[in-house]
Amino acid sequence: MNKVRHVLGISGGKDSAALAIYLKDKYPTLDIDFYTCDTKCELTETEQLVERLRSYLGKIITLQAAKDSPEPTPFDHILKINGGFLPSVQQRWCTQKMKLAEFEKYVGNDMAISYVGIRGDEDRDGYVSTKPNIQSIFPFRRNIWSLDVINKVLGNASIDKFNDCYRSVADDDVYEQAQKFIIAPLTKDFFYSKKLNALLDVDIKTFNHAVFAFLKEYTDYPVGKLDSFPLLDNEDVLCKEDILRVLEESGVGVPAYYNLIDFEVDGKIGQYCRSRSGCYFCFFQQKIEWIWLYEQHPDLFQKAMEYEKDGYTWIQGEPLEKLIRPERVRQIKLDHIKKTEDLKAKSKSKLLIDIFEDDEINCANCFI
Ligand code: SF4
Structure with missing residues (x-):
């Protein structure tokens, strides 16, 4: 093997x-x-x-x-x-x-x-x-x-195969609860996520073991090539x-760019930080993060500006040299304070970073 x-x-x-x-x-x-x-x-x-x-x-x-x-x-x-x-x-x-x-x-x-x-x-x-x-x-x-595995395992074409796999790993009482969901075909009211959640609600470990059995029997996925996989029993x-x-x-601690730093504008106090890793010039960052870069890492901001040539800009329609005009910086900071206050009022979280990140664009980071 x-x-x-x-x-x-x-x-x-x-x-x-x-x-x-x-x-x-x-x-x-x-x-x-x-x-x-x-x-x-x-x-x-x-x-x-x-x-x-x-x-x-x-x-x-x-x-x-x-x-x-x-x-x-x-x-x-x-x-x-x-x-x-x-x-x-x-x-x-x-x-x-x-x-x-x-x-x-x-x-x-x-x-x-x-x-x-x-x-x-x-x-x-x-x-x-x-x-x-x-x-x-x-x-x-x-x-x-991943989604591709779920689509394969829970698709209508796999109902019988997955049923066999589930039956082979499940206790009788667990199988009895799960069977109606396994054999139910997908419809527009009972789609992948509903079927998946129904089966996870019955028993996470059994579902994982059944998927493992399916991958081993019917696919070439790497997990199916393992003799055992400890993550199958993980319910965290x-x-x-x-x-x-x-x-x-x-003891590793959080990345220091998450540390919230106070700033003052028009007598109001706000806080900023960088909410993501990645390149210092990342075009996914919010405008307030660009201001953070400008004020906390001016050398890097300068380098980012130097890349803007021949009409190419990091922010569509707004070159960095315009972003750092005093009136624009003031407005971005005031907008950020207002946005933070609104999010704070709506958010149940007690974590300040959580409030900051609520505004994060999903999939912004380069995770691999
Ligand atoms: S998307 Fe990723 S690679 Fe591209 S600039 Fe942002 S952090 Fe860098």
């Missing part, structure tokens, strides 16, 4: 860091390769987090695109090839070229399970490779499986507060 590799990408953000710590501590027998993609465009705070993690985990492999290039960073190298065409939400070549391609090269044709730190309180799917030899698993969620769901606790208790 081919060896199946276990891999986990450290993005420099809190979720992947916490996942690495959690899996190392809870499943020490899983032989996980931790890796990070060094873009050479990260904040110092991110680099410091990766170094603390390296001490905790023992080893993190560093991947880097365009390693032999004379350009100062992989980004500069690829930007030059692209004729100065800056990446954007619509043309996100940076993630593809600097991270995903390096990751897929690193895995090659090996069978691999990639652990992804999507939290239990997030409503999004993480990165799922298009390569069939790489399977994503989401240990922080109630449903650890980790949300943001749990993530922060894992980081604090391990």
Whole structure:
């Protein structure tokens, strides 16, 4: 049997860091390769987090695109090839070229399970490779499986097969509760997510073992090539507060860019920070985060400005040199204070960072 590799990408953000710590501590027998993609465009705070993690985990492999290039960073190298065409939400070549391609090269044709730190309180799917030899698993969620696996297992064409698999692993009373959901065909009122949640409500472990049996019997997914998989018995769901606790208790701590910093505008006090890891010039950041960069890392802001040439800008329709005009900075800060107050009034969370992040664009980070 081919060896199946276990891999986990450290993005420099809190979720992947916490996942690495959690899996190392809870499943020490899983032989996980931790890796990070060094873009050479990260904040110092991110680099410091990766170094603390390296001490905790023992080893993190560093991947880097365009390693032999004379350009100062992989980004500069690829930007030059692209004729100065800056990446954007619509043309996100940076993630593809600097991270995903390096990751897929690193895995090659090996069978691999990639652990992804999507939290239990997030409503999004993480990165799922298009390569069939790489399977994503989401240990922080109630449903650890990726969408493609769920679609295959719970699709109408698999009803009989999945029923057999479930029957083979379930206790009689559990099977009795689950059977009506397993054999119910999908309809517009009983779609994948409803069927999935109904089965998870019956019993998470049994569902996982049944999926495992299905993958082994009917597919070539990497998890199906394992003799056993400890995550099948995992019922933990980790949300943001749990993530922060894992980081604090391990001694690794939260990335310093999360630290809220006070600012004053028109006699009002607000707070800002950076809510994501990734390149300092990331076009996913909010305007207040650009102001944070301008005031807390002026050298990096200056470098980001220098990339804006020939009509290419990081923010559509607003070059950075206009963003930092005093009146514009004042307005962005006032807007942020107002937005924060509104979110605070609506949010049940007691975490200030949570309130800040409520405004985060989903899928903003480069998680791999
Ligand atoms: S962090 Fe932002 S700029 Fe950097 S690779 Fe990811 S999406 Fe692109």
